[in-house]
Amino acid sequence: MPEEADVELELRLESVMEGALVSGTVQAPFTGECARCLDPIEDDVLVDLQELYSYSDKDDPEAEEDGLFVVDELIDLEQPVRDAVVLALPLAPVCREDCPGLCSVCGARLEDDPSHQHEATDPRWAALAELLADDSNESGSSGAGPTEEI
Numbered sequence: 001m002p003e004e005a006d007v008e009l010e011l012r013l014e015s016v017m018e019g020a021l022v023s024g025t026v027q028a029p030f031t032g033e034c035a036r037c038l039d040p041i042e043d044d045v046l047v048d049l050q051e052l053y054s055y056s057d058k059d060d061p062e063a064e065e066d067g068l069f070v071v072d073e074l075i076d077l078e079q080p081v082r083d084a085v086v087l088a089l090p091l092a093p094v095c096r097e098d099c100p101g102l103c104s105v106c107g108a109r110l111e112d113d114p115s116h117q118h119e120a121t122d123p124r125w126a127a128l129a130e131l132l133a134d135d136s137n138e139s140g141s142s143g144a145g146p147t148e149e150i
């Protein structure tokens with residue numbers, strides 16, 4: 001995510017017993033790579049955000065260190081917004097739902113060439129094909145494996 005990119009916040013602040021409740025949506029742009037074809041992607045994520053900021057009680061030794069607090073009548077939105085956006089980012093974004101991705105053999109973009117395929121199969125399959133061919137050549141023998149006549 002670009003640092004401090006155009007993150008749009010639409011938040012409501014409510015005063016509640018324990019502190020301040022912030023709720024609303026966060027929209028943030030992200031850039032990435034299509035998990036299938038590696039094309040660059042630019043998109044937005046839209047996240048619902050709801051956080052409770054407690055009135056800090058500095059005298060309370062039990063107070064959670066990593067909680068969110070109202071400090072001097074102010075709240076710090078940066079961390080929760082950042083966390084929410086990071087969580088909302090797709091793990092494997094795709095440029096579009098039906099992206100055909102890349103050819104697993106040569107890496108060509110299948111989108112550019114939908115009929116793309118290879119005559120020569122995977123080398124492992126080629127080896128198997130050879131084995132099968134050998135087998136059929138010896139089909140007339142006893143089947144006890146290759147024998148040599150002296």
Ligand SMILES: [Zn+2]
Nearest residue numbers: 034037095099
């Ligand atoms: Zn793609």
Ligand SMILES: [Zn+2]
Nearest residue numbers: 103105106108
């Ligand atoms: Zn290919």
